[in-house]
Ligand code: ADP
Ligand code: ADP
C-alpha cells in the first residue's frame with residue numbers, strides 16, 4: 001500500500017518552481033500522478049497513479065512530500081485520514097473498564113487523534129473522504145470487535161466523557177478567580193481550597209495543571225482522558241496525581257497520554273505504543289503490560305510486530321562524583337537571600353567544568369533565585385559569590401515571540417558559540433523548523449527551540465528550567481544527550497531543573513537538592529553524586545525506586561511493599577545498577 005502525504009504547511013508553490021511536478025517521471029510520460037487540481041494552489045498526488053519512485057520527495061526544496069510503502073494488510077485497519085494526502089491513523093487503543101490504558105509514542109504520531117476519536121470528538125472516516133459516514137456504517141465496519149460495542153455507546157451518548165486537554169497554559173486566559181472557574185465547570189474543586197481566591201492568570205503552571213486534572217476527575221463520566229497530566233508538576237505532585245487517577249480507575253475507564261515514563265509506569269496497567277512516521281502515518285500496536293511496553297519502547301524494537309522504530313535508549317551506571325581531575329567552574333560559601341515572605345539558605349558547594357547538575361525540588365523553593373545570585377543578577381543578603389559567571393537561562397514558561405525560527409537564530413548569531421549548528425541545532429532537528437513562524441509551533445516544538453536557543457548561547461552556566469515539558473520521551477533523551485555533549489565539549493556546566501526522573505537519570509552527573517517549605521523557606525544542598533542526592537531527596541518524600549532487570553530503568557516501588565521497606569531500612573532510596 002502506498003501512502004503519499006503532502007505537508008500543506010510546508011508546501012509553498014509560490015516560492016518553488018513546482019519541482020515535484022516537473023520532475024515526476026509519470027507526469028513526463030503523460031500520466032497525472034501529481035498535479036494541481038482546480039480550485040487548489042497546492043499539488044495533489046494520486047496514490048493509484050504514483051509509482052513511488054520518490055523523486056518528488058527529493059526535489060521539493062521545502063521537504064513537503066513523504067511517500068511510504070506500507071504492508072498491504074494495514075489497509076483494512078485505516079481508522080482516520082486527514083484529507084487526500086493527509087496523515088493516516090491505523091488501529092486504535094482499546095479502553096478497558098477498571099484499567100488505566102497508557103498511550104506512548106513520539107509527537108505527531110497520532111496520540112491526540114486517537115484520544116479525540118475515542119472520546120467522540122472526532123468521527124473517524126475510515127479513509128472514506130468523499131462523504132461523511134453515519135455512525136451505523138462505522139460500527140458495522142467494526143462488527144465482531146470490541147470497538148463496535150464501544151462506539152455504539154459513544155454514538156448514542158451512553159458513555160459520558162471527561163477530557164483533560166494537553167495545554168493547561170491556556171487556562172490562564174480565563175478572566176476570574178479559581179473559584180469562578182471551578183463554579184463554571186460545575187465541580188467542587190477538592191484540594192484547591194488554598195488557591196480558590198486567586199486569579200486564574202496569577203496561579204503557577206503546576207497549579208493550572210492541578211486545577212485541570214481536578215476538574216476532569218470530578219466530572220461525572222464513564223471514561224476519562226488525561227493528555228499529559230504531569231507537565232509543570234513536581235515529582236511529589238506527579239506521584240500524588242498518578243495515585244488519584246489510579247484510584248478513580250478502579251470503577252471507570254481511563255486513558256492517559258504521558259511522556260514521563262517513571263510516572264506512566266506507575267500510573268498505567270496496559271500500554272499501547274504508537275509507531276510510524278511523524279506527520280505521515282501512525283500505527284497503534286496491541287496492548288502490552290506496562291512493564292513490557294515501556295521496555296519495548298526504550299528498546300526501539302517491537303518484537304511481536306517485527307518493527308524497528310527508533311534508537312535504543314539505555315540507562316547507565318553513575319560513578320561516584322569524582323571531580324578531582326576536573327577544573328572548578330564556580331564555588332560558593334554559605335549564602336542567604338531574604339525577601340519579605342521568603343528566605344533561601346544555600347550551603348557551600350562547587351560546580352565543575354563539564355558537569356550537568358540536576359536540580360531537584362518543588363516549585364517556589366528558591367531554585368531560580370539561587371541561579372540569579374550565581375549570575376550576579378541578584379545580590380545575596382549574606383555571603384558572596386567571588387567569581388561572577390555568565391548564565392544562559394531557559395525559563396519554565398516560554399512564550400512564542402514574533403517572527404520565524406530562522407529569524408530568531410539569525411538575529412542572535414553573534415551571541416552563539418561556534419558549536420551551535422553541529423552540536424545543538426542539527427541533533428535537535430531545529431533545521432526542519434526554520435521556516436515556521438514561532439507562533440505556529442506546537443508546545444513540544446517551541447520547547448525544543450527554547451532549549452536549543454539557550455544552549456547555543458555563549459555562557460559559563462546554562463540553567464534550564466523544566467526542559468522536558470511537552471517533549472515526547474524520545475526527544476527528552478535527545479535533549480539530554482545534547483546538554484551533556486555541549487557541557488563536555490565546551491567545558492561549561494549546566495543546572496537542569498527537572499521533575500522527570502528518567503530525564504534526571506540520563507542527563508545529570510550530580511544533583512543539587514532544594515528542600516523546605518515552598519513560598520516560605522528553601523534550603524539548598526549539594527551538588528552531590530547522583531546517588532547521594534537522590535537518597536537525600538527521596539528520603540524526604542518517602543519514595544523508593546528499584547531498577548528494572550532488563551532495561552535498567554528506575555521503577556517506583558509500591559509504598560509498603562517488601563522492596564520499599566527493605567530499601568528504606570538500608571537507606572537505598574534510589575537503587576543503582
Ligand atoms: P500527537 O498527539 O501524537 O502529537 P496528533 O494526533 O496531534 O499527534 O497529530 C498527528 C498528525 O496528524 C500531525 O502530525 C498532523 O500532521 C496531522 N493532523 C492533526 N490534526 C490535523 C487536522 N485537523 N488536519 C490535518 N492534519 C492534522
Ligand atoms: P523556584 O525557582 O524554585 O520555583 P523562585 O526562586 O522563583 O523558586 O522563588 C522562590 C520564592 O521567592 C517564591 O515564593 C517567590 O514568590 C519568591 N520571590 C522570588 N522573587 C521575589 C522578589 N523579587 N521579591 C519577593 N519575593 C520573591
Ligand code: SF4
Pocket residue numbers: 006010011012013016017018019020021042043059060061062063064065
Ligand atoms: Fe513546491 Fe514542494 Fe509544494 Fe511541490 S510540494 S509545489 S515542490 S513546495
Ligand code: SF4
Pocket residue numbers: 020023024025026027033034045049050051052053054055056057067
Ligand atoms: Fe511522481 Fe515519483 Fe513523486 Fe510518485 S513518487 S508523484 S511517481 S515523482
